Amino acid sequence: MSVTVFEGPPLSHVPPTNLTLPQFMLDSTHPLRPIRSTGNPWLIDDTTGVSYNFEVTRSRVFGLANSLAARWGIKDNDVVCTFTPNDVDYPIAMWAIHRLGAAVTPANPSYTCDELVYQIQTANASLLITHAASLSTAEAAATKAGIPKDRIIVLDSREDTGVNRRHSYPTIDGLIREGLQSPPAFVERRLGDEEGTKKIAYLCFSSGTTGKPKAVAIPHCSVISNVIQFASFNRVVDPTVPYEKQRFRPGDVTLGVLPMYHIYSIVVVLHVTLFCGHTIVVFPKFNLKGTVQSIIKYSITHLWVVPPMVVLFCKDKGLKQRDLATIRYVMVGAAPLSPEVIKQLIKLLPRNAVVGQGYGMTETSTIVCMQPWDVQQVIDGGAGRLLSGTKIRVIGSDGKPVSYDQPGELHVLGPQTMYNSYLNNPAANDETWYDGWVRTGDEVVIKKNGDIFIVDRLKEILKVKGFQVAPAELEGHLLDHPAVADAGVVGIPDEFCGQVPVAFIQLQPEFSRKIKGDQAASRNLEKDIAKYVADSKVHEAEEAANEHRRLAEIEAIVKQRIADAVSESRTSLTSRTVQLVMVLGALSQLHTVAASEEDNAAIAEVTAALQSGDQTQVESTVGLFLAGQGGCK
Structure with missing residues (x-):
C-alpha cells in the first residue's frame, strides 16, 4: 500500500497552550531552551551599536x-x-x-x-x-x-x-x-488551558492561494509551537550532538535583516533565534554593502535570507570569501532557490558553512520543512525535510493523494497550522483549511528519503503545449548565465502553445556596456542566453529519457525472469507479487550499473521462492528488500 500521509520526526515536547508569546519568551523556561550567558545581548542596533x-x-x-x-x-x-x-x-x-x-x-x-x-x-x-x-x-x-x-x-x-x-x-x-x-x-x-490556541497574537496579511490580501489570524500557540518544533528538529540541547555539529548555540549572532513585519522574520529570526540563545543584530533595511559591513563588524554567524538577497551576493564581483568568513549557517526561505544559484553561494562561504533551504508560509506560521541538522549542504534545490510534529499530503491533479516522486499540491497539518484562520472570511477559510489541514497552493514532490522539492506556485505553473513549466526553474538556469544579474519569468497567452514563457532580464553592468547602442550585439547576446537555457533543459530531458529507457529495459528483464520462473514451477502468480518483483528489479538496477551483492542475493532468494511456488515467501522477501531501501511496501 502506497504511503500518502508523510510525517516528520515526533515532537519531543507538547507545546504549552496557556502562554502568550512574551510569557513564553520572557517569563518561562523550557526543556528545549539552552542556557544563555547573562552577558549575551538579546538585541543590538546595527546603526548605533545600542544593545539590550x-x-x-x-x-x-x-x-x-x-x-x-x-x-x-x-x-x-x-x-x-x-x-x-x-x-x-x-x-x-x-x-x-x-x-x-x-x-x-x-x-x-x-x-x-x-x-x-x-x-x-x-x-x-x-x-x-x-x-x-x-x-x-x-x-x-x-x-x-x-x-x-x-x-x-x-x-x-x-x-x-x-x-x-x-x-x-x-x-x-x-x-x-x-x-x-x-x-x-x-x-x-x-491564559486558561487551550486559550493560547484561540488568543490572537498576529494578524499578518497574505494573498494566500488566491485573491486579495487577507488577514491571517495567528494565535500565540501557533508561533510557540513552531519554535518548539524547530528546537526539537534541530536537537538544539541534545547532549549527544557533538559541539562542532550543533547548528544553533548560545552566543551565535544572527543578522536581523529580513523585514520584521514578515512571518519568516517574526517566527524564525525573532522568536526562534532568541529562544536558541542568539544575539540579533537589527539591520533597518537590506542593502548589500551595509549588510556585508555588518557581517564583518559584528562577526555574524547566521544569515536568514530570501532568494533575491542571495542573487545579489552571488553576482557582486567585489565580494570576497573573507568578507563572509564568520558565517556558519545560511537558510534561504520565502521562495525556491535554484541549484545553480546555491552552488554559486557555496563558493563564497567558508568550507564548513551550512547552506540549505526551508519552506513555510504565513498560513502555516511558518516552518513546514527545513534542512536536517546532520546535512551540511543541500545543492539540489530541495527544501529540506518535515519539521518535528508535522504531517503532509501531496494531492494530485485528480484530487487524490499521491505517493513518492509524484507532483501534487502540498497540504500541511501540525500544531503550527491547525489553529490559524483568515479573519472574518469564512469563504477563504473553507477554500484553504479543512480539519486543521492547510491547502498551500504550492506544487511539490517528496522523495523516498524524505526530501521535499517545491516546484512552484500552482497558479504560476505555465502550461506550454500541455506540459507544465515552472518559472522558478527557468529563472535558475538564467541566473547561472554570466551575463545575467537578475531574472523573472512569466507566462503570456499563445494561440498555438496555450502559454509561452517570457523572461525579463537585468544584465550585469559590463554586459550592458558592451551591447549599449549595438543592436547586433544585443541580438547575439539574447540568442546566447536563450540557447544556454535551452541546452540546460535539453540536457535534463535527455537524462530523463535515458532513465525511462533504462527502466523499460530492466522491466523487460524482470518480466522475463518471472515468466521463466512461472513456467518452471507451473505456478500462477498474483498481480501483487508480479508488481513487487518488478519493483525489486527496478530498485536493484535503476541507479547503479550493476546490482550490489545484497541485491543479487535478494533476487536469488525471490527466484528460488518463485521456482518452489512459495508465494508467501516471495512477498516476504520482496517486502523486506523494499523496507531496507527506504521504499514503501
Whole structure:
C-alpha cells in the first residue's frame, strides 16, 4: 500500500497552550531552551551599536505596555498596527502589545496610503505605531481609516537626518521611560488551558492561494509551537550532538535583516533565534554593502535570507570569501532557490558553512520543512525535510493523494497550522483549511528519503503545449548565465502553445556596456542566453529519457525472469507479487550499473521462492528488500 500521509520526526515536547508569546519568551523556561550567558545581548542596533540584554528587554516591554494601557486604554482583543522598518524596539512594541492581551497587525513599511488603509480597516486597528521616516503616509492613512492623530506613536529614526524634529507625536522611547516611572496601569492576564490556541497574537496579511490580501489570524500557540518544533528538529540541547555539529548555540549572532513585519522574520529570526540563545543584530533595511559591513563588524554567524538577497551576493564581483568568513549557517526561505544559484553561494562561504533551504508560509506560521541538522549542504534545490510534529499530503491533479516522486499540491497539518484562520472570511477559510489541514497552493514532490522539492506556485505553473513549466526553474538556469544579474519569468497567452514563457532580464553592468547602442550585439547576446537555457533543459530531458529507457529495459528483464520462473514451477502468480518483483528489479538496477551483492542475493532468494511456488515467501522477501531501501511496501 502506497504511503500518502508523510510525517516528520515526533515532537519531543507538547507545546504549552496557556502562554502568550512574551510569557513564553520572557517569563518561562523550557526543556528545549539552552542556557544563555547573562552577558549575551538579546538585541543590538546595527546603526548605533545600542544593545539590550534580557533585563533591559523585559523592562522596556513592561514600560511600553504600561504607557499603552495608561494613555490609550489598550486592552484584551484590541488591535495595534505597526508600520515601520526594522528597529531594536520593534520586538519590544510587539511584546508590549501582547502583554495587554491585544494583537499586532504588522504592515509593510513600503505600503502606499491606500494599502495601509486597507490593512488598518480589515484588521480593525485602533492605534498606529509608525516610523519618523514613514510619518506622512501613516498620517494620511490614519485620517482615511478613521484613526485620530492622537493615536499615532512614532519610532524615532536611529539616524537622525532631521525627521525626528519634525513631529510632536509621542515616541516609543519616551513612552517606555514614562511607563517605567508610573504606577502599574494594567494587570497581565494569565491564559486558561487551550486559550493560547484561540488568543490572537498576529494578524499578518497574505494573498494566500488566491485573491486579495487577507488577514491571517495567528494565535500565540501557533508561533510557540513552531519554535518548539524547530528546537526539537534541530536537537538544539541534545547532549549527544557533538559541539562542532550543533547548528544553533548560545552566543551565535544572527543578522536581523529580513523585514520584521514578515512571518519568516517574526517566527524564525525573532522568536526562534532568541529562544536558541542568539544575539540579533537589527539591520533597518537590506542593502548589500551595509549588510556585508555588518557581517564583518559584528562577526555574524547566521544569515536568514530570501532568494533575491542571495542573487545579489552571488553576482557582486567585489565580494570576497573573507568578507563572509564568520558565517556558519545560511537558510534561504520565502521562495525556491535554484541549484545553480546555491552552488554559486557555496563558493563564497567558508568550507564548513551550512547552506540549505526551508519552506513555510504565513498560513502555516511558518516552518513546514527545513534542512536536517546532520546535512551540511543541500545543492539540489530541495527544501529540506518535515519539521518535528508535522504531517503532509501531496494531492494530485485528480484530487487524490499521491505517493513518492509524484507532483501534487502540498497540504500541511501540525500544531503550527491547525489553529490559524483568515479573519472574518469564512469563504477563504473553507477554500484553504479543512480539519486543521492547510491547502498551500504550492506544487511539490517528496522523495523516498524524505526530501521535499517545491516546484512552484500552482497558479504560476505555465502550461506550454500541455506540459507544465515552472518559472522558478527557468529563472535558475538564467541566473547561472554570466551575463545575467537578475531574472523573472512569466507566462503570456499563445494561440498555438496555450502559454509561452517570457523572461525579463537585468544584465550585469559590463554586459550592458558592451551591447549599449549595438543592436547586433544585443541580438547575439539574447540568442546566447536563450540557447544556454535551452541546452540546460535539453540536457535534463535527455537524462530523463535515458532513465525511462533504462527502466523499460530492466522491466523487460524482470518480466522475463518471472515468466521463466512461472513456467518452471507451473505456478500462477498474483498481480501483487508480479508488481513487487518488478519493483525489486527496478530498485536493484535503476541507479547503479550493476546490482550490489545484497541485491543479487535478494533476487536469488525471490527466484528460488518463485521456482518452489512459495508465494508467501516471495512477498516476504520482496517486502523486506523494499523496507531496507527506504521504499514503501
